[in-house]
Amino acid sequence: MKKRKLILEDGSVYEGYAFGSDNYQVGELVFNTGMSGYQEVLSDLSYCGQIVMMTYPMIGNYGINRDDFESLDPAVFGFVVRECCEMPSNFRSDLTLDEFLKLKNIPGIYGVDTRSITRKLRSSGTMRAIMADEDANVEEVVQMLKETELMHDQVARVSTQKPFPIPARGRKVVLMDFGAKHGIIRELSRRHCDLIVVPYNTSAESILALHPDGVMLSNGPGDPKDMVEAIEAIRELMGKVVVFGICLGHQLISLANGANTVKLKFGHRGCNHPVLNLETGKVEMTSQNHGYAVEMESLKNTDLVMTHQALNDKSVEGVRHAKYPVFSVQYHPEAAPGPEDSNYLFDQFMELMEKENG
Incomplete structure (x- = not known):
């Protein structure tokens, strides 16, 4: 399993495991409290420029199907989950979550403490974040996050x-x-x-x-x-x-x-x-x-x-x-x-x- 980091602009680092693509982009880290509906969330264009974290722990358990898209070209910059299901069980499932993220060039990270991150965002507010390889220089990444202005042309x-x-x-x-x-x-x-x-x-x-x-x-x-x-x-x-x-x-x-x-x-x-x-x-x-x-x-x-x-x-x-x-x-x-x-x-x-x- 390839390791990956989620780095926040306040210097917080969360280590987890990689899934999806390696297309790292700076985005606003936000959380979604839905217990299901991750396919609709991923394809909701209102998340353009954001890294979305699901607070519900198990994500991907019913796969990705052809019917539940809210757009054809997702605009999220990343996806953060506690546990990513590799073997979905649903008669409508066409792809796994990992396969879908790779197909759409969206990076993901799992195995991180999403509860802890949610508490941080609730107390400090949403903040810039980016995913990075495990050997990334954290200080340089944090400095880059602080200097990066979030987009205004979504x-x-x-x-x-x-x-x-x-x-x-x-x-x-x-x-x-x-x-x-x-x-x-x-x-x-x-x-x-x-x-x-x-x-x-x-x-x-x-x-x-x-x-x-x-x-x-x-x-x-x-x-x-x-x-x-x-x-x-x-x-x-x-x-x-x-x-x-x-x-x-x-x-x-x-x-x-x-x-x-x-x-x-x-x-x-x-x-x-x-x-x-x-x-x-x-x-x-x-x-x-x-x-x-x-x-x-x-x-x-x-x-x-x-x-x-x-x-x-x-x-x-x-x-x-x-x-x-x-x-x-x-x-x-x-x-x-x-x-x-x-x-x-x-x-x-x-x-x-x-x-x-x-």
Whole structure:
């Protein structure tokens, strides 16, 4: 077994064993609390530029299958697990986790104390990290980590470069692709939406020229404040078309309305986050993946009304516009992985389009 190190910018070193590729890259080390769904996590483009660590100890036990991808080209910079299963047992399994990571050129490390690393990130916040060979000079690597600036062009890396249609005979929906999960497309397609997927920097004028019934703003990676073009486009779209935002889309709607976003200490990543629907009083278990959140205080001087709130830390989880047919949530109603408690939000989107367009 080949040894490998995980080195953090605070000088911490965790020794384990290598799997996957040797394509070492500096990334932001984050943790995901899901007990399953590692295939969806690995292929979620919102993790672009990040090294993902799973807190659940056994990963890979049901292999990798052809059906559960959220993108075809994963953008994670590394994968950290306590135990990597080499012999998966599942009738749908096509590849082992190790085979998949090698195929997609993603480095992995197992045999490290993921509980200890999680406690460190919870107390100190997310930090830069990189994997390295066992003979790497730790001092040099730590210095390099401290001098490396995390990327700000993640959305440009993962968004589609050209518009493309997914034809159907229902409502015409333009999906702004900031790193969209396939689950969002699946949910809209189930509702027979006539979809057009467009790049992240498409102008409001170009979108309105398509005469859509609604616009969907997808999830995606990075700091929402980097998305200046998209914020301006959303500002112009509001009041002219129904708009529904998910995750990064939610943050962009908030910024377009004058609210503020802040970086969380260690983010929300997992499929077991309780959220209170303030309009119904019901608690929904949700799937989440974000490192930024809308600042609650900043909503006061806007036309946005908070509709959902996280029960763990009371952060903003959903908003709607007081005047326009515009709403958004911070979590993932399409799940994948996770519970489907919030799937009704796609139906609300359809109902709003019906109401506004007749």
